[in-house]
Amino acid sequence: MESLKGNCLLAQSGGPTSVINASALGCIQAAMASPLIGHVYAAAHGIQGVLKDRLYDLNEEDPAELELLRYTPSSAFGSCRYKLADASEKEEDYQRILEIFRKYEIRYFFYNGGNDSMDTCNKISKYLAGKGYACRVMGIPKTIDNDLACTDHCPGFGSAAKYIATSLLEISRDAKVYDNRSVTIVEIMGRNAGWLTAAAALAQIGGDGPDLIYLPELPCDIEKLMGDIRRVYEEKGDCLVAISEGVRDKEGRFLSAYFNDIASSKDAFGHAQMGGLAASLAAHCKAQLPGAKVRGIELSLLQRCASHAASATDIEESYQAGKTAFEAAAAGTTDKMVAFRRAEGAEYRCEMVLVDLADVANEEKKIPRAWINEAGNGVLQPAKDYIAPLILGETAQPKENGLPRLARLKKVPAKAE
Amino acid sequence: MESLKGNCLLAQSGGPTSVINASALGCIQAAMASPLIGHVYAAAHGIQGVLKDRLYDLNEEDPAELELLRYTPSSAFGSCRYKLADASEKEEDYQRILEIFRKYEIRYFFYNGGNDSMDTCNKISKYLAGKGYACRVMGIPKTIDNDLACTDHCPGFGSAAKYIATSLLEISRDAKVYDNRSVTIVEIMGRNAGWLTAAAALAQIGGDGPDLIYLPELPCDIEKLMGDIRRVYEEKGDCLVAISEGVRDKEGRFLSAYFNDIASSKDAFGHAQMGGLAASLAAHCKAQLPGAKVRGIELSLLQRCASHAASATDIEESYQAGKTAFEAAAAGTTDKMVAFRRAEGAEYRCEMVLVDLADVANEEKKIPRAWINEAGNGVLQPAKDYIAPLILGETAQPKENGLPRLARLKKVPAKAE
Numbered sequence: 001m002e003s004l005k006g007n008c009l010l011a012q013s014g015g016p017t018s019v020i021n022a023s024a025l026g027c028i029q030a031a032m033a034s035p036l037i038g039h040v041y042a043a044a045h046g047i048q049g050v051l052k053d054r055l056y057d058l059n060e061e062d063p064a065e066l067e068l069l070r071y072t073p074s075s076a077f078g079s080c081r082y083k084l085a086d087a088s089e090k091e092e093d094y095q096r097i098l099e100i101f102r103k104y105e106i107r108y109f110f111y112n113g114g115n116d117s118m119d120t121c122n123k124i125s126k127y128l129a130g131k132g133y134a135c136r137v138m139g140i141p142k143t144i145d146n147d148l149a150c151t152d153h154c155p156g157f158g159s160a161a162k163y164i165a166t167s168l169l170e171i172s173r174d175a176k177v178y179d180n181r182s183v184t185i186v187e188i189m190g191r192n193a194g195w196l197t198a199a200a201a202l203a204q205i206g207g208d209g210p211d212l213i214y215l216p217e218l219p220c221d222i223e224k225l226m227g228d229i230r231r232v233y234e235e236k237g238d239c240l241v242a243i244s245e246g247v248r249d250k251e252g253r254f255l256s257a258y259f260n261d262i263a264s265s266k267d268a269f270g271h272a273q274m275g276g277l278a279a280s281l282a283a284h285c286k287a288q289l290p291g292a293k294v295r296g297i298e299l300s301l302l303q304r305c306a307s308h309a310a311s312a313t314d315i316e317e318s319y320q321a322g323k324t325a326f327e328a329a330a331a332g333t334t335d336k337m338v339a340f341r342r343a344e345g346a347e348y349r350c351e352m353v354l355v356d357l358a359d360v361a362n363e364e365k366k367i368p369r370a371w372i373n374e375a376g377n378g379v380l381q382p383a384k385d386y387i388a389p390l391i392l393g394e395t396a397q398p399k400e401n402g403l404p405r406l407a408r409l410k411k412v413p414a415k416a417e
Numbered sequence: 418m419e420s421l422k423g424n425c426l427l428a429q430s431g432g433p434t435s436v437i438n439a440s441a442l443g444c445i446q447a448a449m450a451s452p453l454i455g456h457v458y459a460a461a462h463g464i465q466g467v468l469k470d471r472l473y474d475l476n477e478e479d480p481a482e483l484e485l486l487r488y489t490p491s492s493a494f495g496s497c498r499y500k501l502a503d504a505s506e507k508e509e510d511y512q513r514i515l516e517i518f519r520k521y522e523i524r525y526f527f528y529n530g531g532n533d534s535m536d537t538c539n540k541i542s543k544y545l546a547g548k549g550y551a552c553r554v555m556g557i558p559k560t561i562d563n564d565l566a567c568t569d570h571c572p573g574f575g576s577a578a579k580y581i582a583t584s585l586l587e588i589s590r591d592a593k594v595y596d597n598r599s600v601t602i603v604e605i606m607g608r609n610a611g612w613l614t615a616a617a618a619l620a621q622i623g624g625d626g627p628d629l630i631y632l633p634e635l636p637c638d639i640e641k642l643m644g645d646i647r648r649v650y651e652e653k654g655d656c657l658v659a660i661s662e663g664v665r666d667k668e669g670r671f672l673s674a675y676f677n678d679i680a681s682s683k684d685a686f687g688h689a690q691m692g693g694l695a696a697s698l699a700a701h702c703k704a705q706l707p708g709a710k711v712r713g714i715e716l717s718l719l720q721r722c723a724s725h726a727a728s729a730t731d732i733e734e735s736y737q738a739g740k741t742a743f744e745a746a747a748a749g750t751t752d753k754m755v756a757f758r759r760a761e762g763a764e765y766r767c768e769m770v771l772v773d774l775a776d777v778a779n780e781e782k783k784i785p786r787a788w789i790n791e792a793g794n795g796v797l798q799p800a801k802d803y804i805a806p807l808i809l810g811e812t813a814q815p816k817e818n819g820l821p822r823l824a825r826l827k828k829v830p831a832k833a834e
Binding site (some may be wrong): 016044045048072073074075078079080081162165166167169170171173174175176177178179184202203205206208276279295297298300301302304305306307308309311388391392393394399401402403404406408 | 433461462465489490491492495496497498579582583584586587588590591592593594595596601619620622623625693696712714715717718719721722723724725726728805808809810811816818819820821823825
């Protein structure tokens with residue numbers, strides 16, 4: 001494989017995570033160290049920044065400030081949820097991307113995102129190849145949802161899981177502090193896959209942690225849910241519930257829809273906008289269990305941006321994912337996503353492998369039925385064993401005046417040479 | 418002052434904090450080291466545990482496990498919100514307390530709580546003195562609300578402030594990640610005093626942190642609030658609001674009540690939708706600002722229990738408050754609360770002083786008007802300077818499997834000798 005010289009472009013897409021910038025940094029630092037690369041650029045707001053000719057020249061940044069990306073949450077260059085149509089349907093976007101790539105002599109393109117982004121990445125790769133434009137296109141995975149196919153787990157998940165398990169542990173201590181009877185409902189992200197909610201099970205230490213866990217993988221109606229809560233509440237005097245925002249009944253209707261007849265708005269991908277289940281369910285419990293102190297808690301954005309509680313394992317793996325993507329591309333690979341393989345054996349080890357973008361695009365990985373208990377209100381040991389190593393290690397995030405010292409980038413607009 | 422020998426009793430009251438157990442530990446360790454003290458007991462669920470004869474014998478605990486109280490959130494021995502009536506109105510409770518104190522030979526009593534608890538503490542002290550029962554009674558302050566009189570600040574506030582500022586910093590990065598226009602509303606605890614909400618201002622670093630801050634100290638109606646949000650949103654393209662749950666309009670009506678009236682929507686079960694202020698205000702913004710991506714976030718219980726993000730300064734001061742309470746009592750003091758005095762000078766230093774319980778009981782300290790901006794939608798530098806040193810330093814909380822290793826106490830019931 002001949003060595004391909006040119007410039008490098010990175011873009012970030014989809015919902016941000018605490019460690020998406022660690023992946024960016026791994027890719028950026030490897031690219032900057034490579035003799036193949038002239039400039040390293042980042043697109044403002046994902047592929048939209050390419051379409052709008054809004055690139056930043058990262059060679060203009062202070063390397064020490066870039067280094068802080070390792071500990072800075074939320075897509076530093078901006079994200080988007082723009083989904084490219086097929087080139088056969090709407091070629092303009094692809095023509096524009098090729099034009100911009102030619103303008104800046106982009107020969108290495110890295111797209112850091114979830115399954116929709118891998119689809120985008122795959123389409124761009126195929127289009128450029130079809131036009132005979134030499135460019136190595138690589139996907140770097142990220143999603144707190146942990147639902148990407150072909151990878152043991154996803155960068156971003158471990159940190160979100162650590163935040164969720166830590167919060168559930170702390171909340172379970174707080175919720176039991178009074179002598180009166182309480183029900184506490186914690187709503188956790190995850191429309192279709194329950195990985196994040198399952199992480200709450202790691203807080204089940206002694207008497208701590210959630211009593212009941214509901215995942216979107218299994219149907220659950222409101223009667224079953226209330227029956228479970230009532231039983232635990234009457235036995236123990238209190239009940240802590242971890243529930244996914246995406247739990248549906250047998251007819252596939254979101255539980256939150258029971259409580260809310262307002263037509264749910266949809267995002268650019270046609271996903272229903274979730275949220276509000278904890279509050280609604282809390283109001284319902286209050287009516288059903290007179291005398292109980294009931295509280296609904298939505299962990300909300302902090303699940304994906306609480307960098308102060310990130311997993312050191314996740315930070316390092318995310319960095320390596322970005323670095324591996326560049327190294328593979330420099331060695332001649334294209335059209336692949338970096339994936340994680342868990343090495344065999346008792347001790348946890350994570351290996352970087354490459355998988356076809358086409359195999360990842362638009363697939364969703366869910367929790368196996370065998371990892372969920374018979375009653376559908378808890379997770380079993382294999383699920384805990386799977387998640388446990390991913391939350392290990394504390395972040396070395398630098399602090400300034402007692403707060404996270406996040407990267408402050410200049411974001412100098414790129415100029416074509 | 419003759420030295421008083423006997424047993425020591427500690428009780429925790431009111432809303433818990435991340436560091437209330439650090440104060441307990443300071444008191445417990447000092448008592449255990451004192452030749453004056455036989456047994457050290459803790460009451461289950463505050464003064465209610467005394468009334469119900471439910472005490473734990475802390476000498477039965479593993480000292481290493483007790484040491485973990487320094488980093489364990491939420492009242493380890495349980496809390497209560499029980500308010501004693503005046504002895505002149507209802508003497509039974511006081512008679513019962515005296516009976517239990519005699520039974521266990523309690524000569525040192527420490528009540529760790531907020532202003533209601535200092536009132537309780539004061540009443541018990543006066544009653545015991547009136548009955549000629551020798552007992553030294555001391556208050557140890559705690560409240561995330563920071564609203565106690567006669568003290569520069571309160572144990573528990575610094576950790577809550579650090580969590581809030583950290584979260585607002587992280588949320589502000591996340592909220593701006595997309596290219597579309599957004600409004601994010603974060604609801605913060607504090608019914609009457611705005612100290613916690615003011616802490617959000619510490620996240621105002623460069624372009625980060627909240628754009629608008631609303632405290633309960635000043636009236637704010639919905640029109641003013643929406644006018645402010647609309648202006649920032651139109652100027653900047655996004656707007657991050659930190660608002661206290663206790664904000665009221667000119668008539669003294671909670672803003673949240675306004676929304677509950679106008680919404681009056683009911684769910685499928687006929688329950689009124691009683692969302693929090695953040696959720697209601699978000700729904701209102703969504704209607705008022707078509708096209709905006711609007712999100713309401715309630716920081717909820719994590720403000721007071723997120724021990725993983727506690728302030729090292731707060732942990733140490735809280736410990737010292739408990740230790741000082743015991744040492745003062747051992748030296749003959751009674752009927753006082755430990756308070757913090759900020760030493761003069763540029764460098765932050767906190768001194769322990771003693772104040773009369775009667776002066777603290779039932780008073781509330783609020784943010785001075787001069788620390789709030791003219792428009793009533795932000796805080797000024799003196800407020801930031803006041804809070805800044807209280808959040809300094811990271812917790813040394815031990816971890817086990819990547820999660821906080823919280824104290825696991827045996828809670829052995831006390832036996833009278």
